[in-house]
Amino acid sequence: MENVARLWIKEGDVIADVTYGRGAFWKRLPEPYAKHDLALDGVDCRDLPYAENTFDCVVIDPPYRPGHGSKGFGENGMAKAYQLGLLDTINDVLDLYRAAIVEARRVLVPGGRLMVKCQDLSYANRLHLVTLDVLRDITENGFELADQFLLVNTPNLSSGAWKRQERARRSHSVLWVALVRRTMSPDTGTGAPADCSHNYLIKMKTSTRGESPLSATAGYASLVVDARVRYWEDAEINGVSDEEGDLIPLKEGDSWKPVIDLAAGRIKDWPADKHADIHFKVCDDGDYWLADSEGKKLAKWRGHYVPDAFLCVGDRGYGDYIIMKVKCDGQIEGWNFPEIDAEEWEILQHNEKLTESLP
Numbered sequence: 368m369e370n371v372a373r374l375w376i377k378e379g380d381v382i383a384d385v386t387y388g389r390g391a392f393w394k395r396l397p398e399p400y401a402k403h404d405l406a407l408d409g410v411d412c413r414d415l416p417y418a419e420n421t422f423d424c425v426v427i428d429p430p431y432r433p434g435h436g437s438k439g440f441g442e443n444g445m446a447k448a449y450q451l452g453l454l455d456t457i458n459d460v461l462d463l464y465r466a467a468i469v470e471a472r473r474v475l476v477p478g479g480r481l482m483v484k485c486q487d488l489s490y491a492n493r494l495h496l497v498t499l500d501v502l503r504d505i506t507e508n509g510f511e512l513a514d515q516f517l518l519v520n521t522p523n524l525s526s527g528a529w530k531r532q533e534r535a536r537r538s539h540s541v542l543w544v545a546l547v548r549r550t551m552s553p554d555t556g557t558g559a560p561a562d563c564s565h566n567y568l569i570k571m572k573t574s575t576r577g578e579s580p581l582s583a584t585a586g587y588a589s590l591v592v593d594a595r596v597r598y599w600e601d602a603e604i605n606g607v608s609d610e611e612g613d614l615i616p617l618k619e620g621d622s623w624k625p626v627i628d629l630a631a632g633r634i635k636d637w638p639a640d641k642h643a644d645i646h647f648k649v650c651d652d653g654d655y656w657l658a659d660s661e662g663k664k665l666a667k668w669r670g671h672y673v674p675d676a677f678l679c680v681g682d683r684g685y686g687d688y689i690i691m692k693v694k695c696d697g698q699i700e701g702w703n704f705p706e707i708d709a710e711e712w713e714i715l716q717h718n719e720k721l722t723e724s725l726p
């Protein structure tokens with residue numbers, strides 16, 4: 368941790384270690400300002416008792432594997448020390464990581480640093496590249512990757528029982544360092560709204576190898592949304608709570624299906640007699656596309672969680688909510704042209720020709 372601190376912790380940083388455990392990280396460093404752990408003080412790293420923008424740095428090191436089958440699992444063993452009884456499956460572990468990362472994003476200041484320790488593992492006869500899942504969760508939740516540290520436990524890739532061994536032992540853990548991403552307009556890089564010409568040309572980030580169609584310039588004009596909403600009732604249409612979800616325009620079955628003009632921040636075909644204060648819980652049940660000015664879908668959002676930069680306007684939804692105020696002309700209040708991160712969108716096959724032909 369001293370090596371990590373040398374590069375990524377500054378004097379005077381307000382730091383939270385939210386899975387403090389026995390505090391091994393801080394043996395040779397000053398103690399963090401906030402130290403919490405479910406087993407120590409009952410504070411859950413997924414629900415921290417701090418306001419937004421509190422910390423310069425958050426450190427997360429949750430249990431990296433599910434409890435059952437762990438050596439020493441039991442009342443006084445690892446299970447007790449690491450709260451493993453709460454994590455029955457590998458998905459529980461991944462959910463904990465993700466929720467902790469989302470919560471860290473909330474309490475970190477802009478430009479703040481996240482440090483997450485994680486480890487790949489063989490579990491239930493399968494190899495789980497947990498470090499990659501965690502990395503995806505980091506980049507999908509408002510951070511950009513800044514550094515990677517490998518902590519090698521043992522260089523020995525097989526155990527004494529190698530004849531029974533099925534695959535190499537996981538002999539290292541990874542500590543990801545990530546920075547809270549600052550949202551910038553694509554052209555100015557200043558955070559100011561970009562030029563609002565209709566079919567706005569977005570310069571996609573160029574991949575280092577320059578071979579992906581994602582690196583091309585693309586004419587994205589709109590965001591096409593198909594969000595399966597869990598709770599409609601927190602929205603108000605013309606000041607009235609939409610208890611059954613039958614007041615909101617552009618609803619089809621259980622889905623909300625607006626098409627948003629990206630340059631203007633206006634919802635197409637919005638009825639002139641309605642204004643809305645939208646607060647929909649969606650979570651991971653949605654599909655989102657970037658489309659051209661004809662409405663042809665060109666790229667698909669890689670995740671299923673809500674793309675916050677587009678659909679949480681002036682608020683934070685942590686990938687779970689759509690939050691925005693819509694005026695009578697369909698204009699989304701406070702709209703800022705969102706940054707489009709090429710890595711978060713999968714170019715659809717039929718788009719390759721289009722991207723090649725554009726200047």
Ligand SMILES: C[S@@+](CC[C@H](N)C(=O)[O-])C[C@H]1O[C@@H](n2cnc3c(N)ncnc32)[C@H](O)[C@@H]1O
Pocket residue numbers: 385386387388389390391392393403404405406407410411412413428429430431448449450463
């Ligand atoms: C791998 S240990 C952390 C070790 C720690 N970095 C150290 O230096 O000792 C994982 C810790 O996460 C804690 N934990 C498990 N679930 C948690 C949760 N939801 N919120 C906060 N802490 C949690 C466990 O009690 C345990 O102490």
